Amino acid sequence: MTFLGMPVTAPRGVGHLRGDQPFPEAAREALGNSQLRRNLRHATTTIRGKSGRVIAELPDWQQLRDAGSAIKADVMSRLPELLEQLEERVTAAGGVVHWAADANEANAIVTDLVRRTGSERVIKVKSMATQEIGLNEALEAAGITPVETDLAELIVQLGDDKPSHILVPAIHRNRSEIREIFLRAMPGVDPALTDDPPVLAAAARRYLRETFLSTKVAVSGANFAIADTGTLGVVESEGNGRMCLTLPDTLITVMGIEKVLPTWGDLEVFLQLLPRASTGERMNPYTTMWTGVTPGDGPQNFHLVLLDNGRSAVLADPAGRSALHCIRCSACLNVCPVYERTGGHSYGSVYPGPIGAVLSPQLTGVADNASLPYASSLCGACFDACPVKIDIPSMLVHLRNKVPHPPAERAAMAAAARIMNRPRLYASAQRAAKMARIVGRRGRGLPPPLSGWTAGRDLPEFPKQTFRDWWAQREQP
Amino acid sequence: MSSRDLILGRVRAALRDAPVVAAVPREYRPAGTNRADLEVLVDRLVDYKAEVYRVTSAEVAATAARLAGEGGAVLVPPGLPGEWRPEGAYADENLTPDRIAEAGAVLTAAAVAVAETGTIVLDASPDQGRRIITLLPDVHVCVLRPDQVVASVPDAIARLEPGRPLTWISGPSATSDIELNRVEGVHGPRHLHVLILTD
Amino acid sequence: MRIAFFATCLADTLFPEAAKATVRLLERLGHEVVFPFEQTCCGQMHINTGYQKEALPLVKRYASTFDPYDVIVVPSGSCAGSIRHQHAMVASAYGDAGLAARSESVAARTYELSELLIDVLGIEDVGAYYPHRVTYHPTCHSLRMIRVGDKPLRLLRKVRGLDLVELPGAEQCCGFGGTFAVKNAETSTAMLADKMTSIVSTGADVCTAGDTSCLMHIGGGLNRLRTGVKTVHLAEILASTEYS
Numbered sequence: 001m002t003f004l005g006m007p008v009t010a011p012r013g014v015g016h017l018r019g020d021q022p023f024p025e026a027a028r029e030a031l032g033n034s035q036l037r038r039n040l041r042h043a044t045t046t047i048r049g050k051s052g053r054v055i056a057e058l059p060d061w062q063q064l065r066d067a068g069s070a071i072k073a074d075v076m077s078r079l080p081e082l083l084e085q086l087e088e089r090v091t092a093a094g095g096v097v098h099w100a101a102d103a104n105e106a107n108a109i110v111t112d113l114v115r116r117t118g119s120e121r122v123i124k125v126k127s128m129a130t131q132e133i134g135l136n137e138a139l140e141a142a143g144i145t146p147v148e149t150d151l152a153e154l155i156v157q158l159g160d161d162k163p164s165h166i167l168v169p170a171i172h173r174n175r176s177e178i179r180e181i182f183l184r185a186m187p188g189v190d191p192a193l194t195d196d197p198p199v200l201a202a203a204a205r206r207y208l209r210e211t212f213l214s215t216k217v218a219v220s221g222a223n224f225a226i227a228d229t230g231t232l233g234v235v236e237s238e239g240n241g242r243m244c245l246t247l248p249d250t251l252i253t254v255m256g257i258e259k260v261l262p263t264w265g266d267l268e269v270f271l272q273l274l275p276r277a278s279t280g281e282r283m284n285p286y287t288t289m290w291t292g293v294t295p296g297d298g299p300q301n302f303h304l305v306l307l308d309n310g311r312s313a314v315l316a317d318p319a320g321r322s323a324l325h326c327i328r329c330s331a332c333l334n335v336c337p338v339y340e341r342t343g344g345h346s347y348g349s350v351y352p353g354p355i356g357a358v359l360s361p362q363l364t365g366v367a368d369n370a371s372l373p374y375a376s377s378l379c380g381a382c383f384d385a386c387p388v389k390i391d392i393p394s395m396l397v398h399l400r401n402k403v404p405h406p407p408a409e410r411a412a413m414a415a416a417a418r419i420m421n422r423p424r425l426y427a428s429a430q431r432a433a434k435m436a437r438i439v440g441r442r443g444r445g446l447p448p449p450l451s452g453w454t455a456g457r458d459l460p461e462f463p464k465q466t467f468r469d470w471w472a473q474r475e476q477p
Numbered sequence: 478m479s480s481r482d483l484i485l486g487r488v489r490a491a492l493r494d495a496p497v498v499a500a501v502p503r504e505y506r507p508a509g510t511n512r513a514d515l516e517v518l519v520d521r522l523v524d525y526k527a528e529v530y531r532v533t534s535a536e537v538a539a540t541a542a543r544l545a546g547e548g549g550a551v552l553v554p555p556g557l558p559g560e561w562r563p564e565g566a567y568a569d570e571n572l573t574p575d576r577i578a579e580a581g582a583v584l585t586a587a588a589v590a591v592a593e594t595g596t597i598v599l600d601a602s603p604d605q606g607r608r609i610i611t612l613l614p615d616v617h618v619c620v621l622r623p624d625q626v627v628a629s630v631p632d633a634i635a636r637l638e639p640g641r642p643l644t645w646i647s648g649p650s651a652t653s654d655i656e657l658n659r660v661e662g663v664h665g666p667r668h669l670h671v672l673i674l675t676d
Numbered sequence: 677m678r679i680a681f682f683a684t685c686l687a688d689t690l691f692p693e694a695a696k697a698t699v700r701l702l703e704r705l706g707h708e709v710v711f712p713f714e715q716t717c718c719g720q721m722h723i724n725t726g727y728q729k730e731a732l733p734l735v736k737r738y739a740s741t742f743d744p745y746d747v748i749v750v751p752s753g754s755c756a757g758s759i760r761h762q763h764a765m766v767a768s769a770y771g772d773a774g775l776a777a778r779s780e781s782v783a784a785r786t787y788e789l790s791e792l793l794i795d796v797l798g799i800e801d802v803g804a805y806y807p808h809r810v811t812y813h814p815t816c817h818s819l820r821m822i823r824v825g826d827k828p829l830r831l832l833r834k835v836r837g838l839d840l841v842e843l844p845g846a847e848q849c850c851g852f853g854g855t856f857a858v859k860n861a862e863t864s865t866a867m868l869a870d871k872m873t874s875i876v877s878t879g880a881d882v883c884t885a886g887d888t889s890c891l892m893h894i895g896g897g898l899n900r901l902r903t904g905v906k907t908v909h910l911a912e913i914l915a916s917t918e919y920s
């Protein structure tokens with residue numbers, strides 16, 4: 001095996017996988033923002049209810065999850081052959097396949113393809129992969145204007161904001177904030193705009209119509225690609241996806257290498273899992289599937305960019321690779337008590353919430369996102385919600401074991417383990433630990449980080465006698 | 478080394494533990510489990526704000542013309558059955574987007590409909606036309622024959638031909654982007670009318 | 677039945693009443709309880725903080741201490757979860773195949789209290805009397821890691837004098853999470869605040885659960901706010917009788 005063939009993590013200095021500050025610091029700001037907390041609570045409660053109801057309609061939801069999980073594991077185990085098959089089928093159907101080892105290469109490929117069309121603007125369908133690699137910034141640097149057409153993306157783009165959810169990037173905004181953003185930043189908007197959701201949606205429709213019809217190039221992601229047919233699919237709601245995938249002359253799709261599925265028949269599983277787990281619908285309003293180029297219908301130039309950007313590094317860890325099974329439904333975010341209170345920006349990466357806490361550190365290497373595996377109480381709600389049964393809690397524990405630990409913590413943990421491995425020493429430590437007297441119930445004498453816990457809670461009264469001593473006394477005749 | 482070889486090499490290296498995976502358990506309801514139930518389809522279509530009409534073939538043209546509204550012309554794909562074609566309708570013969578967008582309604586057939594999810598699938602056959610014609614007009618009128626209705630997603634996947642451009646439509650265009658509630662009417666047609674044939 | 681008792685380091689040190697109650701309850705039901713002195717801690721804190729290697733001696737210690745027994749009870753869903761779902765993993769990563777097999781075998785004989793009572797001893801009515809208004813918080817690890825389901829509720833429903841009130845949003849995490857409450861203390865506090873609001877809304881005088889760790893967290897918050905609601909381990913309620 002050559003050195004060049006070793007899996008590598010996503011490069012620094014490009015894209016959006018690393019935050020500026022550790023999670024606890026970023027979370028502090030969010031926790032203090034009561035508007036954000038209300039918006040998130042409202043939105044996640046709504047989606048949990050909707051999703052729960054449509055999942056309950058299917059008698060075979062668990063069996064579908066089992067199948068989805070197993071299909072993904074199978075894909076990972078034979079990824080090279082499936083990618084080669086996909087490439088062959090897409091090419092045979094008139095598409096052009098490109099391979100991008102990392103964000104920089106993917107951005108260069110897309111920029112070059114757009115330049116060659118002569119277009120100075122591209123329309124975009126919401127895509128996690130292109131957010132991950134920072135494609136918009138790269139296009140802008142090359143003088144090309146990317147226009148986000150998904151409503152939530154548009155809200156984020158017009159608000160000069162960052163996405164905070166993988167499905168609804170503007171989940172942190174409520175209707176009146178959206179109205180204000182539109183009034184401020186949407187050219188030609190009706191000044192009498194109200195905050196009624198249908199009115200806001202209609203404003204987006206009017207604003208983007210002309211852009212859809214006059215832009216010659218679109219950039220999309222893909223929810224799946226079928227190896228045995230070369231078919232790609234985008235699952236969406238608004239019709240902006242259909243616009244981008246149908247109207248332009250040229251379509252460029254950027255897709256992570258893990259999104260491939262073996263056969264056309266496998267779609268019967270994922271098209272049932274995804275809508276119910278994500279938007280809580282029996283089926284999302286629109287799904288477009290295309291195979292290469294269809295003469296006379298839709299884009300006549302189709303490019304598929306297959307992206308690694310750290311995915312091979314994730315794949316290299318047997319205990320972490322199932323993070324690549326993710327179908328980006330966002331169910332784990334919607335049930336996560338930490339996400340609900342801290343919001344997506346606290347995670348610093350385009351992938352927030354439970355899946356972000358395991359995927360981002362693996363894509364970048366754990367050292368670059370060392371606080372994320374700890375951004376969870378390990379409550380397990382994500383695992384139960386995940387349509388492809390990714391055991392996120394176990395993976396968090398696994399990643400914590402790989403994170404570089406602070407030396408003081410390491411010393412304390414080693415000392416604690418040593419004491420706990422010597423029952424006599426342990427028993428005398430218990431007796432000596434009349435901490436209550438030293439630190440007080442409010443824990444003022446505790447050193448950080450333990451003082452953080454006692455900031456909001458009282459320590460229990462220290463018992464007069466440990467259980468062990470009680471038992472020993474009781475045994476005495 | 479090309480990036481292709483580089484990536485494939487990395488992926489092979491990542492899999493050097495040669496993971497053994499179990500056969501995929503397919504215990505879920507496969508295609509053919511249930512008979513399609515038209516009532517379920519209607520219920521689901523209506524739930525997602527599509528409007529449903531039961532008509533005979535002879536009534537299709539007049540119904541479509543009415544749904545196109547006063548003065549709105551009906552756009553049809555070139556292969557639409559002649560009997561369905563309303564008077565004054567115009568066919569898509571490589572029309573420009575503007576000509577397509579100005580239609581009062583577009584009238585098409587469909588390939589398959591999924592009862593359980595309230596979904597209609599178009600496969601760009603001559604009676605459905607290019608994808609663009611069902612995208613730009615504000616009203617889409619879609620005719621379904623009862624034998625095109627299947628019970629579930631696996632039934633639909635089994636019937637469809639993957640090489641064709643496919644559009645799965647479940648209700649009019651909608652968004653969940655504002656406070657995660659479904660709101661109808663964004664970029665696609667804001668009105669979806671489904672005509673189920675009774676003959 | 678002869679039952680080996682794993683008290684857990686937290687109950688042993690800080691909440692001996694919960695441990696004593698487990699013993700009293702099982703003895704009252706006619707069983708022999710043994711407390712092997714070699715026991716200390718299951719190592720969960722180490723494992724969940726990212727110190728699996730350091731936890732290995734504790735994993736080993738648990739396996740060797742309890743291997744001689746057929747039935748082991750632990751009054752904590754969280755420790756039971758670690759023993760069942762993490763010990764063999766740590767053993768195979770840092771120990772050897774023999775230890776992993778032994779860990780797995782001991783784990784299969786380790787039961788959380790409500791599991792022991794209902795699944796092994798086949799009893800729902802333990803003859804308890806507890807005249808209080810009580811709400812039950814199903815801790816995350818009891819609920820989703822070892823999946824005790826409604827077993828604790830079935831036991832509580834049979835307690836005489838007990839007025840069981842449903843906790844809104846019961847399945848939501850209280851925010852403890854061990855190392856999480858330390859490293860992300862503020863988020864943890866925000867979660868705890870919502871849990872306390874739910875608890876107080878029930879009008880219960882007592883909040884019970886099967887984990888001393890979560891109870892310590894919830895109790896610490898309830899006490900700080902002087903809500904007057906007490907936290908009491910499930911074992912203590914089940915051990916109470918009219919005469920004690």
Ligand code: SF4
Pocket residue numbers: 277325326327328329330331332333355382385386387388389390
């Ligand atoms: S990890 Fe699972 S639940 Fe979370 S987004 Fe991915 S598929 Fe959905």
